[in-house]
Amino acid sequence: MVSTSFLARVVCRISAGLLLACLLILLSPEWVHGQDFRQGYIVRNGNDTLRGLIAYRPGKKGFRECLFKSSKKEKSTRLSPDAIEAYGLTGDAEFVSATLPPDFHKQGKVFIRKLVQGPLSLYVYRGTFVVKKDTLVTLPRLKGNSIKVDGRMVYQENKRYVGLLNLQLQDCSMSANTTKYTGKELTSLVNNYNRCKGQMALIKAGNRPGTRVDFQAFGGFLQSNLTVNYLSRNTFSPSKTVFGGIGMDISSPRSNDKLFVSLEAFYVKSTYQGYYEAPYNGDQMRQDIYLNVSFLKIPLGFRFNFRGTSNTPYFRLGIAQSFILTKSDRTLQDRVASNGVVQSDELVGGYRFKNPLGVWGAVGYQKSISSRIAIFGEFRFERSNGPVGTPIQPFSHVVNYNAICGIRY
Amino acid sequence: MNRFAFFCLVLILLSCTKETITNREYPRVTTMEVTNISSAQAVFHGDLFFTSVAVTDYGFVWSNNSFPEINTSPRRSLGSTTTAGPFEATIQGDLIAGKEYTVQAYAISTGFVVYGKVVKFTSQ
Numbered sequence: 001m002v003s004t005s006f007l008a009r010v011v012c013r014i015s016a017g018l019l020l021a022c023l024l025i026l027l028s029p030e031w032v033h034g035q036d037f038r039q040g041y042i043v044r045n046g047n048d049t050l051r052g053l054i055a056y057r058p059g060k061k062g063f064r065e066c067l068f069k070s071s072k073k074e075k076s077t078r079l080s081p082d083a084i085e086a087y088g089l090t091g092d093a094e095f096v097s098a099t100l101p102p103d104f105h106k107q108g109k110v111f112i113r114k115l116v117q118g119p120l121s122l123y124v125y126r127g128t129f130v131v132k133k134d135t136l137v138t139l140p141r142l143k144g145n146s147i148k149v150d151g152r153m154v155y156q157e158n159k160r161y162v163g164l165l166n167l168q169l170q171d172c173s174m175s176a177n178t179t180k181y182t183g184k185e186l187t188s189l190v191n192n193y194n195r196c197k198g199q200m201a202l203i204k205a206g207n208r209p210g211t212r213v214d215f216q217a218f219g220g221f222l223q224s225n226l227t228v229n230y231l232s233r234n235t236f237s238p239s240k241t242v243f244g245g246i247g248m249d250i251s252s253p254r255s256n257d258k259l260f261v262s263l264e265a266f267y268v269k270s271t272y273q274g275y276y277e278a279p280y281n282g283d284q285m286r287q288d289i290y291l292n293v294s295f296l297k298i299p300l301g302f303r304f305n306f307r308g309t310s311n312t313p314y315f316r317l318g319i320a321q322s323f324i325l326t327k328s329d330r331t332l333q334d335r336v337a338s339n340g341v342v343q344s345d346e347l348v349g350g351y352r353f354k355n356p357l358g359v360w361g362a363v364g365y366q367k368s369i370s371s372r373i374a375i376f377g378e379f380r381f382e383r384s385n386g387p388v389g390t391p392i393q394p395f396s397h398v399v400n401y402n403a404i405c406g407i408r409y
Numbered sequence: 410m411n412r413f414a415f416f417c418l419v420l421i422l423l424s425c426t427k428e429t430i431t432n433r434e435y436p437r438v439t440t441m442e443v444t445n446i447s448s449a450q451a452v453f454h455g456d457l458f459f460t461s462v463a464v465t466d467y468g469f470v471w472s473n474n475s476f477p478e479i480n481t482s483p484r485r486s487l488g489s490t491t492t493a494g495p496f497e498a499t500i501q502g503d504l505i506a507g508k509e510y511t512v513q514a515y516a517i518s519t520g521f522v523v524y525g526k527v528v529k530f531t532s533q
Contacts, residue, residue, distance in 0.1 A: 271428060288430065288431050332437075336435075340435075340522060341523075342522065344437065344438060344524060344525050346439065
């Protein structure tokens, strides 16, 4: 039951953390003071290009309109697909204004993202691919449904896009039969077709990887405050220690280059020293309690960068599971009688240990020092059940304050 | 800047928590394992910790039944001291072979008689 209540507390704290994360996202500079503007350009209807700042907006908004301003101080202008020919982020995605084929059932112009430009061009609109030779042709999304054949349910896949692509590719005797409905495979196929037609395809920058893994090594200082539930709050003085570890951040730059899933592992050794005094059968009992625990700590969470650039403040939230590697406890006990006789004793093994689980949050700043390497500094707060307890009853809880610095590459 | 970073690093490393014995208004003493046990002798070991109290007497008491007591049990006094740290005493001729003994280090200061933990051994 106690374990259940602890889980409830952890869930409550995670929920609170997520709520805080949402608030932080909502209150992040881009949301308070505007969008995340990055270097880019627009192509006006007269085909002249104007450089300036374009709002980076992963998701469907980028297909609907473009937010542009010519300098940082200026107010942004909303540009519809009717107002400009195209817009793009420097070294990143380019969107062109187009009227979608009728099977989209969409009136008027929209922005579609250019993936490949050449004799055969490839675009994508909100997950649906479109090719253009003379006119835009929709490649319908892969659909699957179950149908009844001879009284049995059979799964049928609709691969209409393969036939439509084969029509486009037939003058090069190419086939799309084995091509999957993904940006990577379609880009490769269209590129090969353009090569066959004797023209190197222009593959647009911004075909960013679907998955990216950044590694990090870090070290830091940890102050850990242990409270054992049945002892007074200030029984233990804080454990102060240095630690080191490694980690990785997994992101999907194609969909969002500011959100990362973080996984870390680090070694930390904590020494908690406490003092407890209480009357006992007419004597005074005094205890010095020593708990030495070393952990392998595995924090899992996500990181949100406030800016899309390499130099950015960020915050992180997650849960952390610690695994006890070594543990020892020792109590030096003095029983002081009223006549001044003191009987000392040493007790070993009086505490039971368990692997702590907790939640954590952090704020930090990352600064790039080269194209591949960035350094970071971070302050982290963690609250978990303590290492002292039983598998079913957490006797203690821990509040940790970490100052961390490290390198990401 | 580099000096400041170095200073911070040293400060952090020095602030790392290590086990320390808390000071009391009486000396703290612990009894350690008995060594060199034979029919003729045994070597008792103890450790003394104090900072601001005067230790007027310290040493060992032992007994072959239950808890030794400073006034009634055999004891080996090492006198007064102003130095904390480990100490030992060799007991010769006072042990009966094959008997189980209990030994405790002790320290006396004004108003207190402090006994270390009980250590048992059997003479040979």
